[in-house]
Amino acid sequence: MNVLPPPSSSTGTGGEANASWSLQTPHDAYLLGLRVEHPANRSAREVYAAFLGVEPHTLRATEGGGVWRWFASDRTVRWAPQERAPWAWRKKATRDACESPRELWERLAARGILPPTWVDSVEREFFDLPARSEALVITDAPLTLELALRLASDVAGMVTAEALMREAISLLAPWGMPCPAKVRWSAFPTQRDWYAEGHAAVIPPYLADLVERTEKELARRSAFVTEFARGTTVPASRTFVAQSLLEVHLAWQQWCADDRRVPARREDWPPTREPRPRAPKITWGRCPASVAGVRFRELADPTRPLLGIVALGYTPDWIRVESATILHRGR
Numbered sequence: 566m567n568v569l570p571p572p573s574s575s576t577g578t579g580g581e582a583n584a585s586w587s588l589q590t591p592h593d594a595y596l597l598g599l600r601v602e603h604p605a606n607r608s609a610r611e612v613y614a615a616f617l618g619v620e621p622h623t624l625r626a627t628e629g630g631g632v633w634r635w636f637a638s639d640r641t642v643r644w645a646p647q648e649r650a651p652w653a654w655r656k657k658a659t660r661d662a663c664e665s666p667r668e669l670w671e672r673l674a675a676r677g678i679l680p681p682t683w684v685d686s687v688e689r690e691f692f693d694l695p696a697r698s699e700a701l702v703i704t705d706a707p708l709t710l711e712l713a714l715r716l717a718s719d720v721a722g723m724v725t726a727e728a729l730m731r732e733a734i735s736l737l738a739p740w741g742m743p744c745p746a747k748v749r750w751s752a753f754p755t756q757r758d759w760y761a762e763g764h765a766a767v768i769p770p771y772l773a774d775l776v777e778r779t780e781k782e783l784a785r786r787s788a789f790v791t792e793f794a795r796g797t798t799v800p801a802s803r804t805f806v807a808q809s810l811l812e813v814h815l816a817w818q819q820w821c822a823d824d825r826r827v828p829a830r831r832e833d834w835p836p837t838r839e840p841r842p843r844a845p846k847i848t849w850g851r852c853p854a855s856v857a858g859v860r861f862r863e864l865a866d867p868t869r870p871l872l873g874i875v876a877l878g879y880t881p882d883w884i885r886v887e888s889a890t891i892l893h894r895g896r
Contacts, residue, residue: 585869586876591792598796602894604878609633609718613642615676618661626654635714666713670706673717692751722877729870730889736867740769741853742884749888765809766883771852776816778834786815807875814868820861829857
């Protein structure tokens with residue numbers, strides 16, 4: 566797939582792949598929407614060649630990006646020049662092809678496509694929600710060949726996403742969020758009620774509550790949300806986290822412009838509209854003492870690296886004591 570353009574306001578010293586994002590115009594939100602669940606997959610050709618046990622130059626007519634897929638049903642690798650185009654090339658897997666995700670992971674490391682430290686790594690893990698009655702499985706390699714092929718096709722994006730997640734963890738720590746050392750990669754959950762609590766798990770509840778109590782930023786939000794939705798090609802249920810981060814980011818910009826301070830209590834930030842209803846079980850935490858009374862402009866905006874992950878085609882999610890989760894499209 567062709568690499569989509571970064572927004573004019575992205576920042577960073579290592580090019581668009583390393584940049585945290587700052588949305589200044591609705592067009593920036595549109596460009597962000599284009600990238601949701603669309604990783605660059607720059608190394609796909611080399612990855613699929615390694616999987617088949619051949620050299621990349623033998624995969625003729627597949628230069629210049631395109632879309633790659635593994636079909637286990639008939640054991641074929643297929644390629645098309647772009648999404649939703651007819652398959653223009655296919656190759657049957659032979660006995661030289663990898664038989665398991667672990668074997669593929671090790672072969673990719675041996676060929677230098679994956680960093681050698683990714684084999685038996687203690688810094689990342691892979692998880693997928695099991696089907697009913699199946700045991701939960703967490704491993705240090707992807708759980709299926711399909712997921713291993715998809716993720717390994719964007720090693721640079723994965724490396725950058727992990728770096729951005731660790732940056733976000735450090736910025737979220739003053740807000741009472743955990744500081745895990747491990748990153749967990751997981752396929753996007755399919756349960757309809759995954760975000761029924763009413764806020765993205767990567768956003769500190771107290772900060773999310775301040776956004777819901779703010780009117781001025783929400784008036785500005787409409788054009789950004791509209792353009793973001795116009796750019797996305799995935800269901801709205803899968804853009805909930807990205808849109809929530811966009812809203813916090815816009816609110817943060819306005820709080821800095823207004824020179825506002827973090828209130829010690831929610832009641833000190835009078836709501837200018839009725840907050841969205843939430844499940845009765847939700848109990849919002851208190852303001853962390855480390856940020857109470859501090860000007861927002863003196864704090865680093867934690868949504869910038871998180872939006873950077875979205876711009877890479879992935880979705881930041883739960884940050885827990887044991888790990889921080891990054892979601893990918895999966896199947």
